[in-house]
Amino acid sequence: MTERAQLLLEIADDELILGWRDSEWTGIAPLLEEDVAFSSIAQNEIGHARALYELAARELGTTADELAFDRQPEEYRCCSLVELRLPEWERTIARHVLYEQADAERLERLKASDDAELAGLAAKIDREEIYHRLHAEMWHERLKGEPRYQAALEELRPLVDARDGHSDELEPLWEEMTSVRRSQPAGTRW
């Protein structure tokens, strides 16, 4: 696999898995506004994953769906940060803040890439991510004086770059995420 395809899969996997985790707040967030916000953020992240998988799929001669759902859990290239199920609000916000920061830096690098297709897509994604960053900033301002939130930031910070192996939480998520697809023979038209 080329370096480009590996990079595309790394970002796409981050966005897909985070999108799934963010969507877990739909219906149970502490505020109605946050039900809407995390559902919308999840939808954006999964949209980014789709566009990135499509670029990778063209290079690898496959489809976005196959890349998203037909690989084994150990083949995913996402960081451990996005894999965790975080039903505590302060930990979810800490992940949101840490991820958006790291993602912004990654997008800046990609926007400057010589690969016009990749740079163009990164610029499009970055326009949408502005709103995720504003949302993260708003919550960081609100929670920064809370010891539980500060502890969550310390706990999760090392996981941003953790890409050697996976946490135990990826496999149960993968089971859930791919169960419908795996229940049908390969090549089923949906």
Added chain:
Amino acid sequence: MVTAEQVWDALAEVPDPEIPVISIVDLGVVRDVRVEDGRVHVEFTPTFLGCPALEVMRSQMAEKITELGAEPEVEVIQDDSWSTDRITPEGREKLRQAGFAPPAPREAGQTTLVQLQSNGFRCPYCGSRDTALENIFGPTPCRSLRYCRSCRQPFEQFKTI
């Protein structure tokens, strides 16, 4: 033989599936139309990459082109060349009349929290600038929720993209 102009006219009848008061041509998401040997090539940009209306728009465009007796090819462009600045003046007016505040121009600079929380945004119902941010996110990815303190009416604000 179908002409590009006929195709533009036909596409102007395709409503945005989520905000049907505005057409996809008013929205500026149809980027280019080329006609070659009975085939119509359309370049099209999603407002947001995760927009669930994408497939609906794509099939409605294809249907309109087929009705004209041509073979459609709809290409989705996924770069930063579309912005909400491309919504036509007519489109902005239609949005306003339907209770959606049109987006601020990109030239106003990258959106900041301070800006969203200020009263720079005008209520589409009464025109007052005394409006507050309720939620950066709304019922679709492209909209935020605001509240007008003057006429006490919540409204949806198109995000600047």
